[in-house]
Amino acid sequence: MRPRLPPLAALRAFEAVARLGSVSRAAEELGRTHGAVSKQLQALRADAGAPLFDKVGTGLQPNAAGRQLAQAVGRAFDDLGQAYAEVVREARAPALRIACSASFAMGWLVPHLSRFSELHPQVRLQLSMTSAKEMREDRDADLVILWDRSAYPPEDQARAVRIADAQFGPVAAPGYPIERRDGALRVGRRIVHDHTAGAWALWSQLSGLSMDALAQISFPHTHLCLQAAVAGMGVAVAERRLANADLAAGRLVAVAGFAPFADGFAAIPHRTRPLSPQAQVFLDWLAAELDGG
Numbered sequence: 187m188r189p190r191l192p193p194l195a196a197l198r199a200f201e202a203v204a205r206l207g208s209v210s211r212a213a214e215e216l217g218r219t220h221g222a223v224s225k226q227l228q229a230l231r232a233d234a235g236a237p238l239f240d241k242v243g244t245g246l247q248p249n250a251a252g253r254q255l256a257q258a259v260g261r262a263f264d265d266l267g268q269a270y271a272e273v274v275r276e277a278r279a280p281a282l283r284i285a286c287s288a289s290f291a292m293g294w295l296v297p298h299l300s301r302f303s304e305l306h307p308q309v310r311l312q313l314s315m316t317s318a319k320e321m322r323e324d325r326d327a328d329l330v331i332l333w334d335r336s337a338y339p340p341e342d343q344a345r346a347v348r349i350a351d352a353q354f355g356p357v358a359a360p361g362y363p364i365e366r367r368d369g370a371l372r373v374g375r376r377i378v379h380d381h382t383a384g385a386w387a388l389w390s391q392l393s394g395l396s397m398d399a400l401a402q403i404s405f406p407h408t409h410l411c412l413q414a415a416v417a418g419m420g421v422a423v424a425e426r427r428l429a430n431a432d433l434a435a436g437r438l439v440a441v442a443g444f445a446p447f448a449d450g451f452a453a454i455p456h457r458t459r460p461l462s463p464q465a466q467v468f469l470d471w472l473a474a475e476l477d478g479g
Contacts, residue, residue: 375420
């Protein structure tokens with residue numbers, strides 16, 4: 187059970203008088219009459235069973251017990267005020283909801299978000315990290331960040347805002363056996379993304395190289411495809427930015443370079459809500475950040 191609290195209505199009057207040293211000034215600040223504030227102080231004194239103020243000239247000064255209570259009440263009011271201000275702020279400025287693949291969020295976006303927060307602390311972001319398939323079914327996001335728009339309805343594709351180039355290429359663990367001959371790469375196993383399997387065909391078309399594989403394995407997320415490649419399970423195709431960390435660390439090697447995909451990264455705004463100023467700020471930042479790698 188909570189400890190017994192003093193009369194809460196009287197605490198506001200007590201705190202104001204203790205802080206201002208005057209019933210009249212406290213009444214003015216609180217929008218109450220002098221008599222109403224005095225009655226609140228009397229009620230609190232009666233409940234406490236001890237005086238909380240000493241008369242000093244024409245004003246009041248908290249005694250030892252009053253100072254102790256005033257400090258506690260002041261801290262509580264400060265905490266309450268800050269918490270309430272946060273609630274009001276969130277209610278009046280709801281978070282900007284961004285939907286993107288879990289792989290893009292973990293592999294690139296989240297590591298870069300501290301810079302966005304530093305530049306735009308007033309914009310609150312809420313990330314929805316899902317699979318490419320689930321993103322297509324998301325109807326609440328203010329912005330959906332993606333590169334493959336082929337499975338989206340024509341009206342969504344028409345609203346898409348291109349924000350940056352995208353480059354895809356095959357990657358594999360160092361030493362993974364790959365034979366390159368007559369414009370074809372021959373490998374033991376190709377690693378495919380469940381929901382964006384067209385990446386392999388598009389890369390092949392753009393690079394002029396075919397990929398012949400004896401077997402194939404698929405995963406629902408790009409980061410799982412990359413981890414499978416790191417483990418030596420086969421060759422995966424991935425966007426350069428998402429593979430950069432593994433490439434730089436030597437866990438993966440680029441098998442045949444990266445080819446630019448014409449559509450690039452894009453954002454699809456909400457179907458019915460107009461693009462908010464916060465959403466535009468995020469899009470401008472995202473475009474600049476992606477352009478920088």
